Amino acid sequence: MIAGLILLAGGFAAGTFGSLLGLGGGVLIVPLLTLGFGVPLRGAVAVSLVSVIVTSNAGAAVYLSRHVANLRLGMVLELFTASGALVGGLVAFMLPVEALEGLFAALMLWVAVSMARRREPSERRERVGGGGNEPSAPEPAIEVDRPPTAPVTFTDRLGGADYKVRRLPVGMLGSVGAGLVSALLGVGGGIIKVPLMHLILGVPLRISTATSNMMIGVTATSSAVIYLLRGEIDPFVAGPTAVGVFLGASLGSRVSHRIDVRILRWLFVLVLLYTAFEMTRKALGI
Amino acid sequence: MSLEQDRRAGARRPVDPAAVESVIGRVLVVGTYVAMLFILIGVLGMLVDSINPMSHAILAPFDLAAIPGDILALRPVGFLWLGILTVIALPIGRVIFAGISLLAAGERRLALVSLGVLLVVITSIVAAIGLDS
Numbered sequence: 001m002i003a004g005l006i007l008l009a010g011g012f013a014a015g016t017f018g019s020l021l022g023l024g025g026g027v028l029i030v031p032l033l034t035l036g037f038g039v040p041l042r043g044a045v046a047v048s049l050v051s052v053i054v055t056s057n058a059g060a061a062v063y064l065s066r067h068v069a070n071l072r073l074g075m076v077l078e079l080f081t082a083s084g085a086l087v088g089g090l091v092a093f094m095l096p097v098e099a100l101e102g103l104f105a106a107l108m109l110w111v112a113v114s115m116a117r118r119r120e121p122s123e124r125r126e127r128v129g130g131g132g133n134e135p136s137a138p139e140p141a142i143e144v145d146r147p148p149t150a151p152v153t154f155t156d157r158l159g160g161a162d163y164k165v166r167r168l169p170v171g172m173l174g175s176v177g178a179g180l181v182s183a184l185l186g187v188g189g190g191i192i193k194v195p196l197m198h199l200i201l202g203v204p205l206r207i208s209t210a211t212s213n214m215m216i217g218v219t220a221t222s223s224a225v226i227y228l229l230r231g232e233i234d235p236f237v238a239g240p241t242a243v244g245v246f247l248g249a250s251l252g253s254r255v256s257h258r259i260d261v262r263i264l265r266w267l268f269v270l271v272l273l274y275t276a277f278e279m280t281r282k283a284l285g286i
Numbered sequence: 287m288s289l290e291q292d293r294r295a296g297a298r299r300p301v302d303p304a305a306v307e308s309v310i311g312r313v314l315v316v317g318t319y320v321a322m323l324f325i326l327i328g329v330l331g332m333l334v335d336s337i338n339p340m341s342h343a344i345l346a347p348f349d350l351a352a353i354p355g356d357i358l359a360l361r362p363v364g365f366l367w368l369g370i371l372t373v374i375a376l377p378i379g380r381v382i383f384a385g386i387s388l389l390a391a392g393e394r395r396l397a398l399v400s401l402g403v404l405l406v407v408i409t410s411i412v413a414a415i416g417l418d419s
Contacts, residue, residue: 056377057318057321061311065311067308075384075403083406086409218403225411226410228374229414230417235346239325239328243325
C-alpha cells in the first residue's frame with residue numbers, strides 16, 4: 001500500500017517540477033523510477049511515455065481551446081516525429097540497456113546545460129505558462145473556394161496570422177530526431193522540438209511550446225503501443241505514476257506564474273547533473 | 287449571396303479551424319478526466335488490495351480480452367488497463383477527428399497527413415506484434 005502512495009507522490013513531484021520548469025515529466029520520471037525505485041530501464045521508459053501522453057492530452061486540450069497551438073503545423077510535423085518514434089521504439093529493444101542508460105545520461109546533461117543557459121524571467125514565463133492566459137488571435141476560416149490567383153502554397157497555409165513557417169524540410173528532419181529520442185528515452189522531446197520550431201521554422205516561442213506539447217501525445221503513442229504490446233508497461237507502476245504526474249502538472253501550471261523558479265532551476269540543474277553522473281556509472285557498471 | 291444560393295451553386299461552406307480546435311480541446315479534456323478516473327479507481331483498488339507495485343514483476347501482462355472480465359469482477363488491473371488504453375487512444379482520436387474535419391474543409395493534403403500519422407501508428411502495432419511472435 002505504501003509503495004503505491006510513494007509512486008504517486010514521486011509522479012506528483014515530477015509533474016509539478018516539470019510543469020514549473022517548462023519540461024515534460026519524462027526527464028524526471030525515468031531516473032526516478034530506475035534510480036529511485038529500481039524499475040528496469042525499458043519499463044521506466046514505458047511508464048514515462050504513458051505519463052507524458054497524459055500531460056500532453058491535458059495540455060493540448062487547453063492550448064487548442066485557447067487557439068494557441070498550431071494544429072496544422074503540428075499535424076505535419078507529428079507525421080515525422082511519429083515515424084521517428086516508430087523506429088526508436090523498435091531500436092530500443094535492440095540496444096543494450098547500458099547504451100540506453102548512457103544516452104539518457106547524455107540527454108540529462110544536455111537538459112542541464114540548456115536550463116543553466118536559459119534567460120530569465122520573461123522568456124521563462126512564455127515557456128512555462130504558455131504565454132499566460134490570453135489566447136492568440138484565432139486563425140481565419142479556411143476558404144475552400146479560393147480565387148485561382150491567390151498565391152498560397154502548402155507551407156504558407158501552415159503559418160499563423162502573424163508569422164510564416166520557414167525551412168519546413170529541416171523541421172521535418174529534426175522532428176524525426178525528436179521522435180527517435182522520445183521513444184528511446186521516454187521523454188516528450190520538447191527539448192528538441194521547441195527550439196527547432198522557434199529558431200529554425202520561425203514560429204513564435206509561445207506557439208512552438210503549445211504545438212510541441214500537442215504533438216507529444218501522438219509521438220509518444222507511436223512508441224507506447226510497441227512497449228505495451230511487448231509487455232513492458234506495468235499497470236501497477238504506470239497507474240499511480242500517471243495520476244501523480246497529472247495532479248502535479250495541473251498544480252504546477254496553476255502556480256507557475258506566482259513562483260520565482262530561478263533558485264528552483266539551479267537546484268534542478270544540480271539534480272540533473274547528479275542523476276546524469278549516477279546514470280553514467282550505471283551504464284559503465286562502476 | 288444567400289445560403290440557398292450558395293447551396294444551389296454547389297459552393298462548400300468554409301470550415302472554421304478555430305471551431306475544430308475547440309471541439310478537439312473539449313474532447314481531450316473530457317477524455318483525459320475519464321481516463322484519470324479509470325486509473326484512479328484502479329489505484330484505489332490497488333491500495334485496498336495491498337498490491338505492491340515495487341515487486342518489479344509485471345503482475346498483469348496486457349490482455350485486451352481480459353479487461354471487460356476484470357472490470358466486471360472489480361479487479362483494479364482492469365480499470366488500470368482501461369485508463370491506460372484511453373490515454374493512448376486520445377491522441378489517435380484527435381488525429382482521426384482532425385483528419386475528417388480537414389477533409390470536409392477540402393484540405394486534402396493535410397487530411398492525407400492525418401492518414402499518414404494513423405498508418406505510422408498502425409505500423410507500430412503490426413511491428414510490435416511481429417517482433418513478439
